[in-house]
Amino acid sequence: MNFDFSEDQKMLKEQVSKFLSDNCSLDVARDILESDKTYSEEVWRGLVDLGLTGTAIPEEYGGLGLGALELCVVAEELGRAAAPVPFSSSVYLGTEAIVKYGTDSQKEKWLPKLAVGELISTFALPETNSEPTEKNIKTTFSNGKINGRKIPVADGSCSDIAIVVVKNTDNDHIALTIVDLTSEYVKRNQISTLDPSRDHAEIIFENSDAELMDTGDEGWGAIENILNSAAVLMAFEQIGGAEASLNMAKDYALDRYAFGRQIGSYQAIKHKLADMYVKIELARSNSYYGAMMLNDGGADLKIAAAASRVAATDAYNFAAQESIQTHGGIGFTWEADTQFFYRRSQVLGLALGSSITWKNKLVNQLEEKNIS
Amino acid sequence: MDFNDTKEEADFREEVKTWLKENASKGEKVGGRYDAIDVQEDALSRARDWQAKKAEAGYAAITWPEEFGGLGGTAIQSVIYSQEEAKYNVPTGFFEIGLGMCIPTMMAWATKEQNERFVKPALYGEEVWCQLFSEPSAGSDVAGVRTKAEKDGDDWIINGQKVWTSGAHFSDFGIIVVRTDPNVAKHKGLSFFFLDMKSEGIEVKPIRQLSGGANFNEVFFTDVRVPDSQRLGDVGQGWKVALTTLMNERLAIGVPKSADYSSLTRAAKEVDLNDQPAIKNDLVRSKIADWYIQAEGLKYTKMRTLTALSKGETPGPESSIGKIVSAPKMQDLASFAMDLQGAAGIINDSEIALLHSIFQSQWLSAAGYRIAGGTDEILRNIVAERVLGLPQDVRVDKAVPFNELPSGR
Numbered sequence: 001m002n003f004d005f006s007e008d009q010k011m012l013k014e015q016v017s018k019f020l021s022d023n024c025s026l027d028v029a030r031d032i033l034e035s036d037k038t039y040s041e042e043v044w045r046g047l048v049d050l051g052l053t054g055t056a057i058p059e060e061y062g063g064l065g066l067g068a069l070e071l072c073v074v075a076e077e078l079g080r081a082a083a084p085v086p087f088s089s090s091v092y093l094g095t096e097a098i099v100k101y102g103t104d105s106q107k108e109k110w111l112p113k114l115a116v117g118e119l120i121s122t123f124a125l126p127e128t129n130s131e132p133t134e135k136n137i138k139t140t141f142s143n144g145k146i147n148g149r150k151i152p153v154a155d156g157s158c159s160d161i162a163i164v165v166v167k168n169t170d171n172d173h174i175a176l177t178i179v180d181l182t183s184e185y186v187k188r189n190q191i192s193t194l195d196p197s198r199d200h201a202e203i204i205f206e207n208s209d210a211e212l213m214d215t216g217d218e219g220w221g222a223i224e225n226i227l228n229s230a231a232v233l234m235a236f237e238q239i240g241g242a243e244a245s246l247n248m249a250k251d252y253a254l255d256r257y258a259f260g261r262q263i264g265s266y267q268a269i270k271h272k273l274a275d276m277y278v279k280i281e282l283a284r285s286n287s288y289y290g291a292m293m294l295n296d297g298g299a300d301l302k303i304a305a306a307a308s309r310v311a312a313t314d315a316y317n318f319a320a321q322e323s324i325q326t327h328g329g330i331g332f333t334w335e336a337d338t339q340f341f342y343r344r345s346q347v348l349g350l351a352l353g354s355s356i357t358w359k360n361k362l363v364n365q366l367e368e369k370n371i372s
Numbered sequence: 373m374d375f376n377d378t379k380e381e382a383d384f385r386e387e388v389k390t391w392l393k394e395n396a397s398k399g400e401k402v403g404g405r406y407d408a409i410d411v412q413e414d415a416l417s418r419a420r421d422w423q424a425k426k427a428e429a430g431y432a433a434i435t436w437p438e439e440f441g442g443l444g445g446t447a448i449q450s451v452i453y454s455q456e457e458a459k460y461n462v463p464t465g466f467f468e469i470g471l472g473m474c475i476p477t478m479m480a481w482a483t484k485e486q487n488e489r490f491v492k493p494a495l496y497g498e499e500v501w502c503q504l505f506s507e508p509s510a511g512s513d514v515a516g517v518r519t520k521a522e523k524d525g526d527d528w529i530i531n532g533q534k535v536w537t538s539g540a541h542f543s544d545f546g547i548i549v550v551r552t553d554p555n556v557a558k559h560k561g562l563s564f565f566f567l568d569m570k571s572e573g574i575e576v577k578p579i580r581q582l583s584g585g586a587n588f589n590e591v592f593f594t595d596v597r598v599p600d601s602q603r604l605g606d607v608g609q610g611w612k613v614a615l616t617t618l619m620n621e622r623l624a625i626g627v628p629k630s631a632d633y634s635s636l637t638r639a640a641k642e643v644d645l646n647d648q649p650a651i652k653n654d655l656v657r658s659k660i661a662d663w664y665i666q667a668e669g670l671k672y673t674k675m676r677t678l679t680a681l682s683k684g685e686t687p688g689p690e691s692s693i694g695k696i697v698s699a700p701k702m703q704d705l706a707s708f709a710m711d712l713q714g715a716a717g718i719i720n721d722s723e724i725a726l727l728h729s730i731f732q733s734q735w736l737s738a739a740g741y742r743i744a745g746g747t748d749e750i751l752r753n754i755v756a757e758r759v760l761g762l763p764q765d766v767r768v769d770k771a772v773p774f775n776e777l778p779s780g781r
Binding site: 265282359 | 373374375376377378381448633634637651654657658660661662664665666668669670671672673675676678679680681682683690693696697749751752753755756757759760761762763764765766
């Protein structure tokens with residue numbers, strides 16, 4: 001029985017944790033929140049210098065050639081710090097999409113630059129207020145050009161390239177394309193979201209040059225595949241954030257006195273924090289299995305990814321909101337740091353699609369496996 | 373990451389498999405549950421035979437030191453044995469409380485001679501033990517026991533009542549915590565004994581539960597005489613001894629296998645909601661997913677615990693979440709499954725009701741599992757205090773003599 005991360009992976013986690021606690025306090029997130037900056041270039045540069053942007057990129061393309069498990073431990077620490085960097089967009093989504101579906105020449109062209117952080121990438125999927133599906137994608141690809149509008153695109157203003165989900169009008173299939181976002185045929189507008197410590201944009205493509213990727217016959221399945229990998233990685237980021245929320249609430253409950261005693265001695269508070277702990281551990285255990293399936297390319301990845309995501313979203317949303325409740329009035333102020341986790345929990349919880357959508361995917365898998 | 377055995381574990385598993393194949397029957401499930409009041413003598417006798425076989429082979433107490441008849445093995449070996457044994461229909465369930473809680477307390481506190489007398493017969497299933505802690509006025513607050521013991525020469529005379537005692541009706545011995553000094557604060561006036569359950573003055577009566585079953589007893593003590601030599605720990609040190617037992621309780625108490633997301637999925641395929649199978653309904657799907665992540669979350673939490681054991685480490689505190697999640701899940705899931713059936717959800721006749729009324733009977737018994745072995749509320753306190761390090765609640769009874777404490781019914 002070896003259902004745990006290896007000593008090397010735990011050391012990597014320590015290393016990332018140390019870097020972030022030295023260089024990415026919540027003041028860094030506050031700086032992004034309160035300024036026009038789209039991300040912390042210093043923290044991003046530090047992560048690049050540690051080689052983390054190339055963690056899962058094969059060595060032949062300039063990466064470290066490590067696996068999904070290493071990315072999971074990095075993700076957890078980024079979540080704990082609520083780091084204001086485009087890591088999830090560029091690494092779990094953009095880079096992973098190219099590793100999975102790039103042609104050889106696309107891999108040679110893009111991966112080395114992504115590995116060393118010379119470029120930032122993102123993944124552009126949603127277009128409307130409805131959840132994206134195979135049927136409602138309206139952005140089109142034809143003759144090497146794309147047309148359409150994507151909103152919201154995480155890290156859309158600060159990314160250099162995007163993996164854009166399109167409908168290929170030649171065959172009416174869903175396809176993936178790589179688009180240079182710095183082109184004059186791409187219009188980008190930064191948009192206001194719940195979490196201004198992370199950049200989001202509306203992107204309009206008007207006859208923009210696009211490289212078609214190689215998704216074979218997978219069609220929408222390729223999108224699901226990319227989302228499943230990202231769901232596991234993001235679950236670890238959510239767990240990190242949830243634990244940070246719990247710890248913040250716990251510290252406050254020990255420091256704060258009311259009616260002559262620490263508020264942490266009241267069962268109303270104790271039970272609330274115990275519930276946070278329980279949800280976090282359920283999410284962690286589900287996500288360990290997700291990580292194992294992702295790393296092994298296991299047959300259970302679809303259901304494990306959905307379970308990781310549903311559990312982690314539930315844990316983070318609950319922990320972030322109840323942390324504010326534990327803090328009382330101070331937790332609702334602009335000066336308090338509780339807000340970073342409250343904001344980030346929703347942004348991560350919706351980034352890859354809602355809980356309703358992922359619960360449906362989970363039960364689809366149960367039906368497919370005919371469990372009962 | 374993997375779920376595979378190490379080389380040593382695989383070797384041990386093979387050894388166990390071979391032994392079980394030669395010694396255990398795969399036949400019809402025999403024997404009864406330890407907690408069934410109407411336990412048949414022959415079921416107990418079959419369980420004793422199996423226990424003796426196990427003990428002879430060293431598998432009855434794998435982690436115990438060899439001097440006590442154990443194998444001196446590891447916790448993971450114990451788990452491996454249980455996993456393999458579970459594939460057979462062997463009678464179990466009579467000796468868990470004795471071997472899991474009572475005898476470890478004896479080992480820690482009894483004299484060498486007493487352990488020589490009692491450990492082996494318990495291990496071989498010749499003598500069954502029960503634990504006499506809870507009382508009508510002392511449930512979650514178990515240190516509030518009122519059953520008293522008064523010194524009479526070299527003996528103590530016990531009077532009072534214990535409750536929720538599993539297996540008392542077929543037990544030979546019991547461990548008991550009693551009040552020996554009501555004039556000092558609650559925790560300070562307790563003492564701990566072991567006693568012969570066949571002693572004069574002990575009366576055992578079954579308790580009928582709301583689910584209709586009778587899985588526990590109440591035990592009445594009227595002038596029961598116990599020699600002072602059967603006291604464990606000093607007079608007034610009873611709470612400290614009781615903590616040894618309670619530490620082991622956390623390992624022994626769980627929730628039985630119950631109808632889970634898979635049964636709910638099956639039910640949702642069989643019943644219609646708005647003229648289509650309920651499984652098509654998004655609310656239903658959402659609920660199934662919620663219970664799936666709970667069930668799978670517990671399953672993989674267990675894998676994490678086993679991994680720690682496998683590496684010879686102490687499992688992390690995550691192992692404490694089990695019953696907080698599983699007991700309410702039992703109740704909520706059953707309740708939702710009945711809701712799916714509309715008015716028919718109330719039918720508790722296994723001939724008529726959906727899936728042989730598993731949800732109805734589960735719902736009735738689940739109310740008890742949220743209480744037994746630590747209520748939901750106490751377990752949350754434990755997580756908050758021991759895992760998260762939050763302070764204890766203010767104890768108004770701490771510095772007050774026990775006999776001056778206010779009491780209700």
